[in-house]
Amino acid sequence: MPEGHSIHRLARQFTSVFAGHRLEVSSPQGRFAAGAQRLDGHVLAGAAAHGKQLFLGFDNDLYLRVHLGLYGAFDFGGDSSFLGASSFGAPRKVGEREIASDDDGGSYAGPPPPKGAVRVRLVSEHGWADLRGPTACEVITEAERAAVVARLGPDPLQDDADGAEFAARLRGRGSPVGLLLMNQEILAGVGNVYRAEVLFRQRISPFRLGRDVAADEAADLWADIVSVMRDGVAEGRIITTLPADRASDALPVPRADAHYVYQRTGLPCRRCGTPVAGTEMGARKLYWCLSCQER
Numbered sequence: 001m002p003e004g005h006s007i008h009r010l011a012r013q014f015t016s017v018f019a020g021h022r023l024e025v026s027s028p029q030g031r032f033a034a035g036a037q038r039l040d041g042h043v044l045a046g047a048a049a050h051g052k053q054l055f056l057g058f059d060n061d062l063y064l065r066v067h068l069g070l071y072g073a074f075d076f077g078g079d080s081s082f083l084g085a086s087s088f089g090a091p092r093k094v095g096e097r098e099i100a101s102d103d104d105g106g107s108y109a110g111p112p113p114p115k116g117a118v119r120v121r122l123v124s125e126h127g128w129a130d131l132r133g134p135t136a137c138e139v140i141t142e143a144e145r146a147a148v149v150a151r152l153g154p155d156p157l158q159d160d161a162d163g164a165e166f167a168a169r170l171r172g173r174g175s176p177v178g179l180l181l182m183n184q185e186i187l188a189g190v191g192n193v194y195r196a197e198v199l200f201r202q203r204i205s206p207f208r209l210g211r212d213v214a215a216d217e218a219a220d221l222w223a224d225i226v227s228v229m230r231d232g233v234a235e236g237r238i239i240t241t242l243p244a245d246r247a248s249d250a251l252p253v254p255r256a257d258a259h260y261v262y263q264r265t266g267l268p269c270r271r272c273g274t275p276v277a278g279t280e281m282g283a284r285k286l287y288w289c290l291s292c293q294e295r
Contacts, residue, residue: 003193004052004155007049007054008049008157009233013076014047017076017084017126018122018124020043021043022042022124023039024040029119032119035138039062042060052184070135071133071134072134074088076128078108079126111128153166163226166187167215167222169186173209175209177205177207179282181198194225197238197240200260201240203294205294237258241270245260265277269291269292274289
């Protein structure tokens with residue numbers, strides 16, 4: 001499932017490619033025909049993300065709300081003015097992905113025939129986007145959009161995000177912090193990779209209860225989450241290791257050197273050599289160092 005930095009990058013791409021353009025909106029699959037009809041022929045005013053939620057705002061005061069979930073993905077294409085990735089998504093068998101566009105600047109004769117079960121197709125004069133397999137896809141009003149956001153925790157990638165609110169929500173719960181970081185009502189946008197990595201970087205056991213996290217620890221945790229997620233937006237991938245902790249100095253950073261504990265069960269901790277531990281928490285795989293992250 002794409003984490004918050006990918007959805008923010010996706011929102012930027014929609015704004016870059018489609019904002020200010022009148023769109024043809026359809027549902028080749030047919031499952032979203034009624035919703036597509038409400039948006040067809042309207043101008044995309046802009047796109048925004050909050051956590052893992054994408055909101056496409058139109059000039060008729062309606063929004064297309066999308067949550068990609070485990071299987072959702074967008075494919076893009078267009079003419080030589082098209083910039084950005086050709087695919088955003090997270091098929092479970094592949095993991096989070098963002099595929100760079102290989103557009104060669106050739107002529108554009110419109111979108112290709114729909115391939116597979118396309119829930120929504122958006123087409124402008126210069127480009128197109130196809131959505132497949134989302135967990136959520138609906139047309140909502142501004143009041144409904146505000147209600148969705150109100151149910152979520154602060155988004156570390158929002159300029160006005162409140163770290164104190166995150167700390168209060170985290171420290172007010174008696175659940176393990178490893179569960180709380182994945183709870184979108186506590187913190188919007190963090191998924192399994194960021195959970196494992198920031199807890200390692202801050203030397204906090206995923207099994208420690210939220211109420212047992214000190215105020216200064218919660219503040220440091222928030223600051224680190226903001227930092228690594230901003231890096232994710234800039235780089236288009238999650239890299240949490242410091243140069244001194246990598247096996248090589250190669251650039252771009254090899255996948256094998258990108259993380260401290262995520263998907264490294266049994267491998268030596270990059271800092272202490274203890275084998276990285278793995279189990280399940282909240283129906284998701286959990287990774288941590290028994291030595292560096294003592295309870």
